[in-house]
Amino acid sequence: MTSLPAPSEKRLGLVIDLDTCVGCHACAVNCKEWNTGAGASPLGDVDAYGGNPSGAWLNRIHTFEVTPADAPAQIVHFPKSCLHCDDAPCVTVCPTGASHKRAEDGIVLVTEDLCIGCGLCAWACPYGAREMDPVENVIKKCTLCVDRIYSETLPEEDRIPACVRTCPSNARHFGDFNDPGSDVSILVAERGGIDLMPEMGTRPVNKYLPPRPKTGPKTRQQTAPANPSAADMPNAEGGFLGWLDAALEKLG
Amino acid sequence: MHPAVSVIFFTVASGAGFGLIFLIGLGFPVGGGSGQAFLISLIGGGLAVAGLLSSTFHLGHPERAWRAFSQWRSSWLSREGIAAVATLMLFGVYVLYWMLIGVRLTVLGGAIALGAALTVFTTSMIYAQLKTVPQWQTLLTPLVYLGFALGSGWLLAASFGDHGAPELWGIVMIALAWAAKWMWWARAGRARLGDLGSSPETATGLGFIGKVRLLEKPHSGDNYLTREMVHRIGRKHARTLRRLSLALGCGVPITILAIAGATGAPPMVNLLAALSMMAGLLAERWLFFAEAEHAVSLYYGHR
Numbered sequence: 001m002t003s004l005p006a007p008s009e010k011r012l013g014l015v016i017d018l019d020t021c022v023g024c025h026a027c028a029v030n031c032k033e034w035n036t037g038a039g040a041s042p043l044g045d046v047d048a049y050g051g052n053p054s055g056a057w058l059n060r061i062h063t064f065e066v067t068p069a070d071a072p073a074q075i076v077h078f079p080k081s082c083l084h085c086d087d088a089p090c091v092t093v094c095p096t097g098a099s100h101k102r103a104e105d106g107i108v109l110v111t112e113d114l115c116i117g118c119g120l121c122a123w124a125c126p127y128g129a130r131e132m133d134p135v136e137n138v139i140k141k142c143t144l145c146v147d148r149i150y151s152e153t154l155p156e157e158d159r160i161p162a163c164v165r166t167c168p169s170n171a172r173h174f175g176d177f178n179d180p181g182s183d184v185s186i187l188v189a190e191r192g193g194i195d196l197m198p199e200m201g202t203r204p205v206n207k208y209l210p211p212r213p214k215t216g217p218k219t220r221q222q223t224a225p226a227n228p229s230a231a232d233m234p235n236a237e238g239g240f241l242g243w244l245d246a247a248l249e250k251l252g
Numbered sequence: 253m254h255p256a257v258s259v260i261f262f263t264v265a266s267g268a269g270f271g272l273i274f275l276i277g278l279g280f281p282v283g284g285g286s287g288q289a290f291l292i293s294l295i296g297g298g299l300a301v302a303g304l305l306s307s308t309f310h311l312g313h314p315e316r317a318w319r320a321f322s323q324w325r326s327s328w329l330s331r332e333g334i335a336a337v338a339t340l341m342l343f344g345v346y347v348l349y350w351m352l353i354g355v356r357l358t359v360l361g362g363a364i365a366l367g368a369a370l371t372v373f374t375t376s377m378i379y380a381q382l383k384t385v386p387q388w389q390t391l392l393t394p395l396v397y398l399g400f401a402l403g404s405g406w407l408l409a410a411s412f413g414d415h416g417a418p419e420l421w422g423i424v425m426i427a428l429a430w431a432a433k434w435m436w437w438a439r440a441g442r443a444r445l446g447d448l449g450s451s452p453e454t455a456t457g458l459g460f461i462g463k464v465r466l467l468e469k470p471h472s473g474d475n476y477l478t479r480e481m482v483h484r485i486g487r488k489h490a491r492t493l494r495r496l497s498l499a500l501g502c503g504v505p506i507t508i509l510a511i512a513g514a515t516g517a518p519p520m521v522n523l524l525a526a527l528s529m530m531a532g533l534l535a536e537r538w539l540f541f542a543e544a545e546h547a548v549s550l551y552y553g554h555r
Binding site: 002003004018025028052053054055056057060061062063064065066067068069071073074075078086089091092093094095097100114115116117118119120122123124125126127128131132134136137138166194195196197198199200201208210212213240241245248249251252 | 253257299310311312313316317319320322323325326327328329331332378381382383384385395448449450452454455456457458460461462463464465466467468469470471474475476477480481487488489490493496532546547550551
């Protein structure tokens with residue numbers, strides 16, 4: 001059912017610490033490995049070893065440059081995966097019931113056998129947390145490693161999401177946000193965890209811990225202003241788009 | 253947003269088809285016996301079906317499309333599928349009765365007209381519901397879709413029916429539909445992500461430190477997100493395409509209608525106006541997708 005369930009007793013999710021993330025991409029790699037090699041269907045790739053590789057990943061690490069008004073720019077590595085929103089728009093738009101939010105723990109999942117690959121859920125998500133598998137033509141997304149956290153065969157210490165298990169800088173934490181005594185709740189309270197794009201009204205469960213203020217002597221010197229030259233427009237090559245591109249060019 | 257040809261064709265063709273079905277259901281005069289009844293119904297139903305079939309090419313798994321009838325409680329896409337199929341089934345009964353018995357059932361026709369209008373409305377709401385694309389999230393979007401469906405449907409009805417003097421009404425409908433679109437465009441210019449308070453700063457939550465700029469993408473090549481939601485090639489010729497859509501979709505059909513109305517040309521001349529309008533709407537629909545900014549683009553350094 002793609003209607004959202006009543007608030008769940010548990011609200012499982014991640015806390016991502018932007019202060020300690022070093023941008024190594026290990027969480028993304030381990031996510032890809034676990035979700036390709038474990039019981040679930042693999043995360044597809046096309047042209048994986050060729051010149052134009054592309055594939056489905058459930059976790060992506062962006063790197064941003066943040067420039068204060070009176071100090072040099074700083075680099076922030078920014079891992080991004082499904083935020084398992086309380087008010088998940090990706091769930092309600094689904095026409096088949098494939099996309100759903102679990103009543104027991106709030107995890108947002110896709111039942112792949114029901115997915116028709118329309119992509120509307122990916123359009124509805126402001127965070128880019130859903131990707132079309134180029135091989136299976138269904139939508140893939142973070143499962144919060146539902147096959148690890150409830151596993152009865154994995155060693156106790158492995159019953160956490162693969163990204164959390166592998167992070168070498170302890171920048172990812174997993175837990176129940178409805179339990180005020182959980183690690184994630186305490187971290188969010190102590191460090192002022194924030195929501196991404198709160199204006200979208202999605203009420204994400206996952207929280208981000210902002211970088212701590214820089215210490216040490218402040219330089220007053222500004223970095224060279226970034227040159228915001230107009231983004232150069234790409235050219236379509238070949239095919240229908242290429243033809244259209246050339247035809248419209250002639251029209252002016 | 254990526255302007256997928258299958259979806260552009262779908263929204264234009266099924267819009268015109270359901271527009272024509274709407275008018276037939278309301279009793280648009282059609283003379284010439286069962287042959288003409290068959291022809292005009294084939295055009296309405298054919299365009300609607302061709303559009304719906306085209307939309308399934310957009311799916312990763314078209315063979316599972318029937319599952320989309322299940323989630324009408326929450327999903328506009330599901331509602332659209334149900335409205336479209338129910339309307340077409342009722343329309344089939346209506347046309348059979350019309351051809352075999354020679355009677356047009358008024359009450360059934362009314363239900364079909366309502367169904368056709370609902371179908372176009374639900375199509376438009378698939379886009380208008382998305383908070384992630386502020387340019388689409390307005391009631392002007394259904395207004396534009398309904399206006400264009402009625403306008404192009406009227407031109408088709410005028411070509412194959414026997415209204416007598418459809419030209420003046422046609423001009424009024426086309427002008428009103430484009431007036432709505434003009435308002436839509438004016439709003440879209442003011443309803444970009446930044447205008448509604450979304451920025452790389454809110455997307456990352458780092459605005460409290462300073463100005464946020466993407467330094468490095470998570471991946472060296474393209475991915476589904478950048479192809480689908482951070483698509484910019486389609487905007488390159490936006491100005492040309494907008495002029496093209498206005499000329500073919502508005503100027504040419506109104507001119508043809510005016511000439512046809514003044515000279516008493518045969519109704520089939522209106523078909524030229526219909527074809528021109530639909531060509532103009534293809535350009536308009538291309539821009540509807542290509543110019544739309546998706547929130548995900550904030551994570552990729554674009555709008």
